[in-house]
Amino acid sequence: MQAEQLRVLVTKIGFDGHDRGSRVVAAYLRDAGMEVIYTPPWQQVGAVVSLAIQEDVDVIGISSLATDHLIIPDLMEALRAADLGHVGVVVGGIVPEIECQALRDAGVALIFGPGASREDIVSQVAKLGTDGRKTKLTSGEFAV
Amino acid sequence: MLTEPATKAKESAFQRLLDGDVAVLARAISLLETGGTDSEVLTNRLRNHTGSARVVAFTGPPGAGKSTLINAYVAELRRRGHRVAVLAVDPSSPLTGGAVLGDRTRMGEHSADAGVFIRSVASRGHLGGLASSIPAILDAVDAAGWQIIVLETVGAGQSETEIAEIADVNVVLNAPGLGDDVQAIKAGILEIADILVVNKCDLPHADRTVRQLQSMLQLRKAERRNIPILSTSADRAEGICELSDAISARIEDAKKVSQEQYRRRRLKGLLCRRAEAIVRNRLSSLSEADADRILEQVSQGKLSIETATEALIATVFSAVPSPYPQQVLNPKDDDPDNWDCGF
Ligand code: B12
Ligand SMILES: Nc1nc2c(ncn2[C@@H]2O[C@H](COP(=O)(O)OP(=O)(O)O)[C@@H](O)[C@H]2O)c(=O)[nH]1
Numbered sequence: 357m358q359a360e361q362l363r364v365l366v367t368k369i370g371f372d373g374h375d376r377g378s379r380v381v382a383a384y385l386r387d388a389g390m391e392v393i394y395t396p397p398w399q400q401v402g403a404v405v406s407l408a409i410q411e412d413v414d415v416i417g418i419s420s421l422a423t424d425h426l427i428i429p430d431l432m433e434a435l436r437a438a439d440l441g442h443v444g445v446v447v448g449g450i451v452p453e454i455e456c457q458a459l460r461d462a463g464v465a466l467i468f469g470p471g472a473s474r475e476d477i478v479s480q481v482a483k484l485g486t487d488g489r490k491t492k493l494t495s496g497e498f499a500v
Numbered sequence: 501m502l503t504e505p506a507t508k509a510k511e512s513a514f515q516r517l518l519d520g521d522v523a524v525l526a527r528a529i530s531l532l533e534t535g536g537t538d539s540e541v542l543t544n545r546l547r548n549h550t551g552s553a554r555v556v557a558f559t560g561p562p563g564a565g566k567s568t569l570i571n572a573y574v575a576e577l578r579r580r581g582h583r584v585a586v587l588a589v590d591p592s593s594p595l596t597g598g599a600v601l602g603d604r605t606r607m608g609e610h611s612a613d614a615g616v617f618i619r620s621v622a623s624r625g626h627l628g629g630l631a632s633s634i635p636a637i638l639d640a641v642d643a644a645g646w647q648i649i650v651l652e653t654v655g656a657g658q659s660e661t662e663i664a665e666i667a668d669v670n671v672v673l674n675a676p677g678l679g680d681d682v683q684a685i686k687a688g689i690l691e692i693a694d695i696l697v698v699n700k701c702d703l704p705h706a707d708r709t710v711r712q713l714q715s716m717l718q719l720r721k722a723e724r725r726n727i728p729i730l731s732t733s734a735d736r737a738e739g740i741c742e743l744s745d746a747i748s749a750r751i752e753d754a755k756k757v758s759q760e761q762y763r764r765r766r767l768k769g770l771l772c773r774r775a776e777a778i779v780r781n782r783l784s785s786l787s788e789a790d791a792d793r794i795l796e797q798v799s800q801g802k803l804s805i806e807t808a809t810e811a812l813i814a815t816v817f818s819a820v821p822s823p824y825p826q827q828v829l830n831p832k833d834d835d836p837d838n839w840d841c842g843f
C-alpha cells in the first residue's frame with residue numbers, strides 16, 4: 357500500500373517578520389517529499405490551531421528569530437485544548453539557551469538553532485511526524 | 501466544532517464525520533488522499549451520504565488571482581450567511597512528491613472562522629488540474645454537511661474537462677499582463693466556462709483582455725456562447741457582488757439536476773480516475789522484456805502503433821493481479837442500485 361505522505365505546517369506567530377528561515381525550511385521539507393503548508397509571518401495562535409486541524413498536519417514548525425518563542429507555551433496550551441496533543445511541535449530560529457528548557461517543559465519536541473543542517477531537520481521532523489501519525493484515526497476506524 | 505470527549509468515545513469516527521466534526525473530516529481527507537484498498541470502505545460508505553453540496557470551480561493560469569478571488573468570494577458568502585468549504589489544489593513536485601501548499605495564504609482572513617473550512621490538496625502526480633482523490637474528497641466534505649464547496653484548480657491547460665465533470669459551476673479566470681494574455685486560456689478550458697472573469701481590472705489593459713475573451717467566445721458552440729464576462733479586482737474586492745450573484749444563479753440552474761444525476765456524475769469521475777490510476781499502475785509494471793518484444797516489432801514495421809498499443813495493454817493486464825480485491829467491487833453494506841451508473 358502507498359504510504360501516507362507527511363504533512364507539515366511551517367508558520368510564524370507574533371510580530372517578527374524574519375521569514376527567510378521558514379522559507380528555507382519549507383523548501384527542505386518539500387524536497388524531502390513532504391507536503392508543506394506554508395504561511396506568512398504574523399499568524400495568531402487561534403489561526404495556527406485551526407490550520408493544524410483542517411490540514412491534518414503531522415508536525416507544526418514554528419520559526420522564531422525574535423521573541424516570538426515566548427508565545428509558544430500559549431500555543432501548546434491551545435493545541436492541547438483543541439485535542440491536538442499528538443501533533444509534534446518543533447521550533448527553529450534564535451532561542452536563547454536559558455529559554456529552551458521552558459519550551460521543552462511546555463511540550464516542544466525539538467529546537468533547531470541557526471546553521472541547523474538540512475539532514476538533521478528532515479530526518480528529525482520525519483521521525484516526529486511518523487510517530488505522531490500512529491495515534492491518529494485509521495481507515496479501519498472509519499469502517500465501523 | 502469539536503465534540504466533547506465523552507460523546508467522542510461513544511460515536512464512531514464515521515458518525516462524527518457526518519455530524520460535522522472538522523478534525524475528523526480533515527483526517528478522512530488524508531486517508532482518501534492516500535487511497536489504496538484501505539480507504540475503499542470509507543469511499544463507499546460516503547457515497548450514501550452525498551448529493552446536497554454544490555461545487556464551484558475556479559480555474560485559470562497561475563497568478564491570475566484565483567486564490568485571492570476565492571478569498572473575496574468566501575467573504576461575500578459569509579456576509580450572505582452561508583458556510584463554505586474550499587479545496588485548493590497545488591502541484592506536487594514530480595521529482596520528490598513533495599509540495600509547498602500556499603493557496604490558503606491568500607485566504608488568511610478566514611482561518612479562525614468556524615463557518616469556513618479550507619483544505620490544501622497536493623496534486624500528487626495527477627494531471628488535468630486536480631488530484632485523483634478529489635471526487636472522493638468532495639464526497640467527504642459533502643457528507644460532513646458543507647453545502648457549498650469551492651475548488652481551486654492547478655493552473656490552466658487543455659485537459660481540464662475533468663473539472664467540468666465534477667463541478668456545478670465553472671468560473672474561468674484570466675487577468676491582463678500574464679505574458680501572452682488570453683492565449684494563456686486554451687480553447688478547451690474556455691469551453692467548460694460557465695462564467696468568465698477578467699480579474700485585476702484595476703490594471704491597465706484589462707478592457708483589452710475583456711475584448712479578447714469576447715472574440716474567443718466565438719470559438720464555442722453556438723448555444724454556449726452567451727455566458728457572462730465579469731470584471732473583478734480581487735485585491736480591492738470590486739465586482740465580487742456581481743460575481744457571487746452570477747454564481748448563485750448558476751447554482752440555482754444546477755439544482756435542476758436531480759440529486760441522483762448529480763451523484764452519478766461525481767461517481768463517474770471517481771470511477772474514471774480510479775481506472776486511469778489502475779492502467780497507469782499496470783503500465784509502470786511493464787517488464788523490460790515485454791517492452792523490448794513489442795518495441796522490436798514496431799520498429800521493424802511488423803506492428804502498427806495501434807496494434808502495438810493494444811498488445812501493450814493486453815500484456816500488462818494479463819501479467820499483474822488486480823490491485824483491488826474482489827470484495828471491494830461488491831461492498832455488502834452498499835445499495836446495489838448505486839453501482840449501476842449506466843455509462
Ligand atoms: C537577514 C536578517 C534580517 C532581514 C530579514 C529578511 C527576511 N525576510 O527574513 C532584515 C534585514 C529584514 C532584518 C530585519 C530585522 N532584524 Co534581523 N536578522 C537577519 C539575520 C542577519 C539573518 C537571519 C536569516 O535570515 N538567517 C538565515 C536563515 C536561513 O537562518 P535561520 O532563520 O536561523 O534558520 C535556520 C535555523 O534557525 C532553523 N530554523 C529556523 N526556522 C525554523 C523553523 C523550523 C520549522 C525548523 C525545523 C527549523 C528552523 O533552520 C534554518 C536552517 O538552518 C539575523 C542574524 C542571524 N545571524 O541570525 C538577524 C536578527 C534575527 N535580526 C535581528 C533584529 C533585531 C532585526 C530588526 C529588529 C532590526 C531593526 N532594528 O530594524 C529587524 C526586524 C524585522 C522584522 N520585521 O521583524 C536580531 C534579533 C535579535 C533577537 N533575537 O532578539 C538578529 C538576531 C541580529 C542580532 N544579532 O541582533 N533582519
Ligand atoms: N492588481 C491586482 N493584483 C491581484 C488581484 N488579484 C490578485 N492579485 C495578485 O496576483 C498575485 C497572484 O494571486 P493568486 O491569488 O495567488 O493567484 P493564483 O495563482 O491564480 O491563485 C498576487 O500577488 C495577488 O496579490 C487584483 O485584482 N488586482
Ligand SMILES: [Mg+2]
Binds near residue numbers: 566568603652
Ligand atoms: Mg492559487
